[in-house]
Amino acid sequence: MPFYEHVFLARQDLTAAQVETLTEGFTKVLAEGKGRVANSEYWGLRTLAYRIAKNRKAHYVMLNIDAPAAAVAELERQVGLNEDIIRFMTVRVDALSTEPSAMTRRGDRAERGDREAGRDGAPAREGRPERPRREPRAAA
Template sequence: MPLYEHVFLARQDLAQAQVDALAETATKIVEDQGGKVVRTETWGLRNLAYRISKNRKAHYVALDFDAPAPVVAELERQTQINEDVIRYMTIRVDAHEQGPSAMMRRGERDRDRGDRGDRGDRGDRRGPRGDRGRDENEG
């Protein structure tokens, strides 16, 4: 069966329990039609690049599943009807990503970097007051 990734954005005023219920509904649609959901990830409440239907933020949810094409059509039809979903996208992929998705790894990467401090490769040698190359004794 073909492999798919389905991501949808839910309204910002929904509780996390309601978002989880939307994900379970999508999972049920896929499984009732003969597909199999491999992974479900909730990316949380995130800022949108632009306002969509008066929403500045949205709850992001991603599903990885393998199912025949009619399942995708039914999932998208049901998603369109739902008023709590403001955007969605389903794409066909060659293989599912192993481990956590890039959105989930992003938080781990930020924690590992910590405070990087000064890069040390600046050629202008600014002092603590922002002056360029002056000696402390110069006026």
């Protein structure tokens, strides 16, 4: 069966438990279509780049799916009908990733307080060395 990554954004006024219930419902839709969710990740309540339907924030959830195309089409239909979902996207991938997504790794790094993370928890710049500090000039 083909593999997919499905990400949906739920309204900001939902609780995390309600978002989990939505995720379980979508998992059941896939199971009825002879598919399965290999992994699901809740990325949390995050700020949107721009307002969508009067929402400034949204709950992000990613599902790694192993299902036939008909099951994924039914999932997209159900997600599109749900009023609590403001955006979704499904992408076909060659293989399902066994490691955590970049969004999850970023959150783990910020929680651990890595030294290389910036003050705001963002990862440090890669590829550019730090500028050397200049010595103060002596007065003439």
